[in-house]
Amino acid sequence: MSVSETRLIKLPPKKTRFPKWLRLPLEWFALPILIVAAWTLISTIAPNPRFPAPAQIGQSFATNWLNDTFFSDVLPSLGRLGLSIVLAILIGVGLGVLVGSNRWLRELLEPIFEFFRAIPPPMIVPLLIMVIGGGDGMKIFVITLGSMWPILLNTIEGVRAVDSVQKETARSFQLTGPERLTFITLPSASPQIMAGIRQALSVALILMVISEMVLASSGLGYRIEVFKQNYEYAAMWSIIVLLGLIGVLLAVLFQIAERIVLNWYRGLKEAERA
């Protein structure tokens, strides 16, 4: 008989209420399904034309949007939105790098820019219609102008905050202007720029709808006005679903872009935290 005895202690079996593969889908879909179910139940017990059942909204969504209107109203709206966002990013980042890297220019222009950014962008819609009419140009101009400021000011701030040791090192290694821009300035300002773009996206989406609500003959905003005038409740709810989906789509695209652009930054943050 040995002095020490090896004994195996049996651990109590782990309590798992749900199998592991089921847990994530459950986390994702439990609450949405619960909400839709409760809504359906309430709308069958006490039907109210103003709050149609989810099935009705889905049906209205299909009949209103998944046909020609998708090409005649939804796609043109999305096209204008996309073009405006690209323009806002190009102008905002371009101008921001220019102004941000020149201290003199920055101090000269920043107060004016801050004021322009403060003006609530929807207010420029009625005034711009006077000057350039209600065409595609006006809509793109409004969305671009309104969503440009957060990108512009964040870029200025980001460019200003570039590490001075990095800047001086780049200079002593005789990096050319474009090289400094692509390897030092833009990467180090990118977290700020992305934060600005995120703010710009939600403003752009609002402006897309508003620019079409006034003086338009097509587009999402125009459809919204038509449904409102005809008191089509299910259709009005379907707009919320549609614009929600567009919003989610934009958010997903942004997250992918952010992941690509800020890959180095996330790694750095995780390393710092570890």
Added chain:
Amino acid sequence: MSVLQRGRPVLLGVVGVVGFLALWQLATSLGWINANYVPSATDTFAALGAFFANPDYWAAIGDTMTTWAIGLSVALVLGVVLGTVIGLSSFLRRYTRTTIEFLRPIPSVAIIPLAVVLLGPDRDSSLVIVIFATFWQILIQVLYGVADVDPVARDTQRSFGIGPLGRFFHLVFPTALPYLMTGIRLGATVAMILTVTGELVIGTVGIGRLMQQRSIAGDYAGSYAILVTAGVLALAINLIIRVIERRVLAWHQSVRGEVLV
């Protein structure tokens, strides 16, 4: 020398503003832009001066600020309460994530037609869209903030036997406060944008509606004067919130660090 250097940004800023005004004046008087629709700087400021004696103007500003303040306050209370409740429970956090991520990006203008038809073209409809848009800004920040609690500090408090109330006031709240202030700052701007949107699109009383009335009546100088007013209001709100942020977070590294440098 140091006074001069400190004064330089202010001086240049003033030069920038004056330069912009001069350019605006020049552009309208030399016909670079259509002077029929875009008034000159002097006309705009003359109209602004005339507004100062006009009680309708002050009433419109009051109405706008009322809608803004009510909307922001309701969103703040809702966002803080729900954000704290959800943020403190890992179960709730996990199970509400997809729902929040799907509801949050819905642009609040999508709700306008429904709000108008259900509630009428009054302040209530505007409030619905203001609250909806602002609520998410604050909720998300509070969620992040509450989740940011330092695990070591939390465990320390727990082992010292500090109750849930003490934990909330001495750990969770101070941790979440910088996030909350960011949420309020972003939310205040968003609330202002949607307040004005409601006035323009729904027709709720306020500066947005006043501007639209003026521009339909052909009073472009008045319209631009109101645009300037809106900018000044939003800028003032922003500055006040930044001052409050600095006061409230005077103990926090982000503010203390700035003072030292």
